[in-house]
Amino acid sequence: MSATDSSLSRPKLLGRTTVNVVVAVSVLYTLLPVLWLVLAAAKNRDALFGSDLLSLSDFSFVQNLEDLFAMDGGLYGRWYLNSLLYAVLGAAVGALLSVACGYAFDKYRFRHKEKLFGLVLAAVMVPQTVLALPLYLMASEAGLVNTFWAVFVPVLFNPFGVYLGRIFSRGYVPDEVLEAARVDGAGELTTYARVALRMLGPGLITVFLFQLTAIWNNFFLPMVMLSDQDLYPVSLGLYQWNSSASVSPEYYPVVIMGSLLAVLPLILAFVLLQRFWRSGLTAGAVK
C-alpha cells in the first residue's frame, strides 16, 4: 500500500533522510531506557554507582536474580504470583463479562438502551482516585479490606470493554447468523456460547489484553486496600522496596532486577497476541 504512495510522490532524498532520522531518534528515545534497565540489572551494587554501564567486568546477572528471590524471605516470588493471579484471572473474567454485555447491547433491543449505554461510557471517564475512598469504606464494612477480593473485584469492572464488545459484535457477528440459529430452534444463550463467542474471539482477546495491562499496572487500588505484604502485587511491592532503598542501598539492584522481570509478561502477551490487538485498536479508533 505504502509502496505505491511513495512511488507516486517520490519525496526528495533529503526529506527521506530527515524522516528516517526523526523516526530513528524517537525509537532510540523509547528503547534506550529499556536497554538501560537490562544493562543495569546485570550490575552489582558498586558497579551501578559509578562504573561504565557497558563494561562487562562487573557482570552479576545471576547473582542479582538470586538476591531478588532471596530478599525478605522470597517476597518477590509471592508478589509475582499475586500479580499473575490478579491480572490473568481478573482480565479473563472481566473480558468475558464486558464482551457479553457489549454483545447484548448490540444484538437486543430494549427501552432506554442508549441511555444505559451512555451510563457505561460515562463510567470510562470517572477517575479511579474518586472511587478509591468509597470502595475502601465499603470493603471495610464488608470485612474485605486487606484481602484478595478487595483488589480483585473492582478490577473486573471494565466499561471500555463493553464499548469494544459492542463494536466487535457489530463487526464480527452478522445478524443473519442469529436468525438462522433461531429458525433452527437453538436457544439464545446456547447460540451466544456456541456460535457468537467463537466469532468474537479476536475481540475477546483484545479486551483481555487491554485489561491485563491495566490490572498488571494497577497501583493505586492495592495501595489503598492492602497492608499485608503477602498480598501485594509486584507494582506495590517494588514501590515499597524502592522507598527502603534510600536508607538501605542493597535494595537498588533487586528493585532494578525486579522491574526487569515485571516487564516480561506483558511484552510476552503483546508479542504472542499481536495479531488480535492490532485489529482491536483499529476497531476502537475508527468508530
Added chain:
Amino acid sequence: MTATTQQRVPAGTARAAAPSPSTAGLRARRAARRRQLTACGVLMTPFFALLVTVFLIPVGTAVYLSFYSDDQPGLGFGPERTVFVGLRSYAAVLTDPTFLGGLGTVALYCLIYIPLMVAGALALALLLDSGVVRLRAFAQLGLFLPHAVPGIIAALIWLYLYTPGISPVIDLFARADITIDFLGVHTVIPSIVNIALWSNLGYNMVVFYAALQAVPREVIEASVVDGAGPVRTALQVKTPLVRASIVMVAIFTLIWALQLFTEPMLLSQSSPMINSRFSPSMYIYDAAFTRNNYGLAAAASVVLLVCTIALSYGVTRFTSRADVAEEAR
C-alpha cells in the same frame, strides 16, 4: 442490577403491532421476544451488578460523604456522630492553597503534556504511514515497547535516570560540563511529562497509525494527482480524516492526565520538590488515608470528578462544533 431488569420491559410491543396473520403467530412471536429479553438480561446482569457495586454506589457514597462530617462533640470525649455540614467540606477544599496548588500543577502538566502527546504521536504515525521509513515494523515495535512497561516501573526507570550517580544521562551532561537537576523546582513537571510521554507515545502512535491505514487510498492518490506534496497530503488530507481518533486520544489522555498519581508518588520518595499533596489525586489520598478526613477527601474527589467531566465534555463539544464548521464550509 435492578436498573437492567426494569429497563428491559416491552419495546417488542411496537413490533408486535405490525401486521400479524394469526393470534397463534402473535403468541409465538411474543414468546420468542420474551426468550430474547431473558437472554439479554442474563448476558448483561453480571456486568451491571459490577457497575452498581464498584461504580454507582461508590460515586454516590463520595457525594454523600462530601456533605457530612464526623464530629466529636465535647472536646472529642462524646460519642462520634455523623452530622450534615452542607458545603463546608467544599469550602475547605476550594480555599485550601495546597489543593488549588495541586490543581494548578495538573493544569500546567496537561498544558505541556497533551499537546506534545497528540502532536508527537500523530507526527510519528504520519511519518510511518508516508512509506519512506525503513524497517517500519521494527520502528513500530520499538515505539510501542514502553506501553508494556507498567507505569510504576516506567517511573522507576526514569527516577534512576534522573538520579545523579546512577544516571548515564547526567554523566553524559557532566562530561560536557552541564549540571542538570531533573528533579529541581522548574524541571520536576517537565520530568514527569517526559515519563508519561515515554510510556504512552507509542501506544497512541499505533492508534493513529491504525486509523490512517483505514483512510481510502483513492483519497490520497487524488490529492497527489492534484499536486499536493507529501507534507501537504499528510497535514491537509490525512489528518482531518482521522479526526475521530485524534479526539478520542485527546480525551483519554486528558482523563489519565487529570488522575496524575503514580509518577509523582514514586518520585516523591527522592525529590523534596514533590510533597504529599502535589496533585489532586495525591491530595485525596493524603486527606483520606493520612489525615483520615473523609469529608475533605470526598469533596476533593467530587471536585476532581466535576473537572474531569466538564473538560471531557468541553473537548467533545469543541471538536463537534469544529466538525459542523467544517461541514458548513
